[in-house]
Amino acid sequence: MIPAPFEYQAAESARHALDLLARHGDDAKVLAGGHSLLPMMKLRLAVPSVVIDIGRVAELAGIRADGDDLVIGATTCHADVAASGLVRSQTPLLAYAAAQVGDPQIRHRGTIGGSLAHADPAADLPMALVALGGFMEIAGPGGQRTVSADDFFAGFFETSLEPDELLTAVRVPRRPGPDWGYQKFVRRANDWAIVGVAAAGGRIALANMGPVPLRATAAEEALAGGASAADAAALAAEGTEPAEDIHADRAYRQHLARVLTRRALEHQTG
Amino acid sequence: MRIELTVNGARRSDEVEPRLLLVHYLRERCGLRAANVGCDTTSCGACTVLVNGRSVKSCTMLAVQAAGQEITTAEGLAAGGEMHPVQEAFRQQHGLQCGFCTPGMVMAATGLLAENPHPTETEVREGLEGNFCRCTGYHNIVRAVLAAAETMSA
Numbered sequence: 281m282i283p284a285p286f287e288y289q290a291a292e293s294a295r296h297a298l299d300l301l302a303r304h305g306d307d308a309k310v311l312a313g314g315h316s317l318l319p320m321m322k323l324r325l326a327v328p329s330v331v332i333d334i335g336r337v338a339e340l341a342g343i344r345a346d347g348d349d350l351v352i353g354a355t356t357c358h359a360d361v362a363a364s365g366l367v368r369s370q371t372p373l374l375a376y377a378a379a380q381v382g383d384p385q386i387r388h389r390g391t392i393g394g395s396l397a398h399a400d401p402a403a404d405l406p407m408a409l410v411a412l413g414g415f416m417e418i419a420g421p422g423g424q425r426t427v428s429a430d431d432f433f434a435g436f437f438e439t440s441l442e443p444d445e446l447l448t449a450v451r452v453p454r455r456p457g458p459d460w461g462y463q464k465f466v467r468r469a470n471d472w473a474i475v476g477v478a479a480a481g482g483r484i485a486l487a488n489m490g491p492v493p494l495r496a497t498a499a500e501e502a503l504a505g506g507a508s509a510a511d512a513a514a515l516a517a518e519g520t521e522p523a524e525d526i527h528a529d530r531a532y533r534q535h536l537a538r539v540l541t542r543r544a545l546e547h548q549t550g
Numbered sequence: 551m552r553i554e555l556t557v558n559g560a561r562r563s564d565e566v567e568p569r570l571l572l573v574h575y576l577r578e579r580c581g582l583r584a585a586n587v588g589c590d591t592t593s594c595g596a597c598t599v600l601v602n603g604r605s606v607k608s609c610t611m612l613a614v615q616a617a618g619q620e621i622t623t624a625e626g627l628a629a630g631g632e633m634h635p636v637q638e639a640f641r642q643q644h645g646l647q648c649g650f651c652t653p654g655m656v657m658a659a660t661g662l663l664a665e666n667p668h669p670t671e672t673e674v675r676e677g678l679e680g681n682f683c684r685c686t687g688y689h690n691i692v693r694a695v696l697a698a699a700e701t702m703s704a
Contacts, residue, residue, distance in 0.1 A: 281590050288551060288568035288614050311615075318610050319592060321569075331568065335615055359604070383680025385658065386592060388604040389611065469679050470593065 283321035290333045294419060297334050297446055302421055304330040305443045311335065312355045315382070315390035316398035340393075340448060343367060350374075351417075352450045354393025358405075359384070361392055371452050373460040373480050376549060377408035380462070383470045393447045396432070399439045402472035402488035404464065406433060410493045411460075411478035411485035414452040420445040433492035455480050461544030465536055467527060474527045475536040477516070479544040489522045489537055499541055513542035553617040557582070558626025566613045573597040575613035576623060584624035584653035588682070595681030598654035598661075599623050605661030607680070624653040627660065636660050636698040645694030647685035655681050659695045667703055671696060 291297035301308060309328035311317055312335050320326035334340055334355060341353040343364050350370055352361060361367055361378035368375040381387055381395065381404050395405040396416065408414075409429035416427045421444055434440050441447060460480040464473045464487075476487030477496075482503055484496040498518035502511060517534035524530050543550070554563045557580055564579055576582045576599065585608050588596030592610040599608045600622040627634035636659050639645065646652040655678065662669065662677035669677060674695045675688075683691060 282571070283569045285567070285569055288612075290614070290617075311612075314612065314615065315592065315610055318612070322590070333615065336618070382592075383595070384662065384677055385595060385598055385605045385607045385680045388601075388606050388661075 281322035283318070284324055284327045286321075286328055287330045288333065289330060291337055293337055294334075294339055294446065294448055297332055297337065298419060298421065298444070300330070300332045301444045301446060304332070308332050308443075310397070310446065312340075312391040312394040313357060313389040314394075315386055316394055316400070334446070345370070345454075346451075349451045349453055352392055352452065354397075354447050354449055355391045356393075358382075358387035358390050358392065358395075362387065370454040370456050371412060373412060373455065373462060373478060374408055374452055376462050377404045377478065380404045380464055386470075392450055396450065397439060397441060397447050399433050399437050399492070400472065401433075401436065401490065401492055402474075402476070404473070404476070404487070406493040407473075407476050407478045407485045407487035408462075409450065409452070410495065411480050411483050412452050412455060413483055414450055416447055417449040417451055418445050419448045424448075426451070429493075430495065436491035458547055461547045462549045463540035463544045464550070465540060475522075475533050475540060477537065477540040477544040479541065484516065484541060484544070486516070486520070486537055486541075489517070489520045489533060494520060496537070496541060503545070509545035510542055513538050513545055516541035551614060553614055555616050555618060556620040558622055564613075568612065568614050570613045571609055572599070572611040572613050572616050572621070573608035575616070576608060576621070579613075582623045582625050585657075586650055586653060588650065588654075593680075593682070594651070594654075595658055595678075596651050596654040598657040598681065600657055600661055603661070603664055605658045605680075622657070624656050627656070634660070635701045636663065636695070639694040639698035639701060640691070643690050643694035643697055645687070645691045647683075647687045651681060651683045651685075655683065655691055659691075659698065662695070663699055663702060668699060669695070 308330040340355040358378040358381045463477045486494045496516040498515040499512045517537040522533040586596040588594035597608045
């Protein structure tokens, strides 16, 4: 499968990428590792006339501590997030989530920013960022803005990014210690979650239970009110209307959400 | 557009269409046919090559993204007529049946051993989760990688 023809522009800096986006806007797609965009272009589900490659912009990659947060450059690949001593010690849930994406080759190319901007509701990183209460750092023609993960995901494969904006980094509060859990229910190795649950510090995020990664708010409130993990988890599917597909109908997905939430609240991974 | 890169240690400069996939560049422009196009959807790993020493599926990378990078294919592993220890171990342990997945398996294994020179059997199996063997010959493939790890650390 071959993508449709496009004009290729290699950005030399974040500023240069923004200039290119300002010029091409809606006709352009940003390419980082290409592990969401290129498969879509090969299937001709995406047919951008201009591709702006930010993959070699050094300032967009890397992991650093900033006070109570970690800041991870948008083009940092999953393998580097998963292997980072800083991430493993300060936000172990994020390191674990990054290690669940695809397979080793995919994790060598796929990037945290690319995965978040792609906004697949079944993917690992969107759910992880919502569970951690993370933020997106976005650059645009008018300057910088910061959007919480809760507000970033706007719909099915849709974010609050404007066509002339660039996701430059992800900001994640430090959540060291063992109070987290991560559950990803798949049929095959390397697959997306049929349902996923990430829990950290009283926050619970669900993958593939709606068009965006969802908070299990009823379960969170029950936990905050002193309910047991099992009692809180029983409320995990409240208010959800998950899609039905070949893998699972609605009732089964809601059942999975309850079971996996209990496991995640018991700090299990799997 | 023009790209300059290193393929199996040799500098190259080629004029390519931006939409040319790295695997097609390697096979058709460089004449290096070890990397196979299997699933063409980032699943099977038959097209695995090393980019700056790390395993990558070359069906999901543009040749233009490889500009300035160092690419290694299975053809680039053997040195001076001697097979690479991973290749030799695949032969000794009969780590192949039909052979279609083998170049990708060998490159994924080489990348794995560079990151983790002493993997456990579980780490080998998980490290090769991005490579499918449709003959289902995984048992000897895993044995070959473990044998290669031993040879390479000796």
